[in-house]
Amino acid sequence: MLWSLNDSGHGPVLLGFTTAGRSVGEVTVAGAQNTDWEDIGAGRRGTLLVGDIGDNLAQRPSIAVLKVPEPGAGAGAGGAIAPTARYELRYADGPRDAETLLFDPADGSLVIVSKSFGPPGGIYVARRPSSRAVTTLRRTGTLKLDDGEAVTAGSVSADGRTIVLRTYDRAFAWRRRPGEAVDAALRRRPCVIDVSLLAEVQGEALALTADGRAFYTVPEGPEPALRRYGSSAGAS
DSSP: OEEEEOOTTSOSEEEEEOTTSOEEEEEEETTOOOSSOOEEEEOSSSEEEEEEOOOTTSOOSOEEEEEEEOOOTTOOTTEEEOOSEEEEEEETTOOOOEEEEEEOTTTOOEEEEEOOSSSOOEEEEESSOOSSSOEEEEEEEEOOOOTTOOOOEEEEOTTSOEEEEEOSSOEEEEEOOTTOOHHHHHTSOOEEOSOOOGGGSSBOOOEEOTTSSEEEEOBSSSSOOOEEEETTTOOO
């Protein structure tokens, strides 16, 4: 199962499909608002984390991450789920745009990478996000990418060992060292994955397989193509 979403201008809906690209339905997140949903990832114990983190004008006083139970494979159109937690987050150094939400399975931290068309994006961390009060996102570093590499999505493998971030044309990978936090790994220089993502045009999604050996992407637009990239699978 893969899960995706639409960004601002759409409802609070999760889009489910198989790794073969077959739609399995849409699920509404009850009581939620889609201000600018930008990323989704797997949390602990069968949960999904929905990142309402987009902010094109860098003016939102706070952003949010919703934790919801992952719907079953048989979830159909018209289904609904309720969030089990909502984390309100605020940047320590002021609002900024972001499209990348990462979850650290080792300690439960939320990591957000800001989107920048100039200098490389910043790495922001909420070590112990609270659902009862606003949690401050602390900047812990800057990506070691070239200027203009605007990060549009990212993923951490289920085993926690591999991290991949993407831009509109390239993808970058980090292999975590034992005991290393996600944000600490991101402060190192990455490996450049030998694929071109330019054909996707508006590519703002990426999901790693559980073992981190391949990833899926899907671009924006009507009837988008699901692609799989891997060391042996190539693209499909």
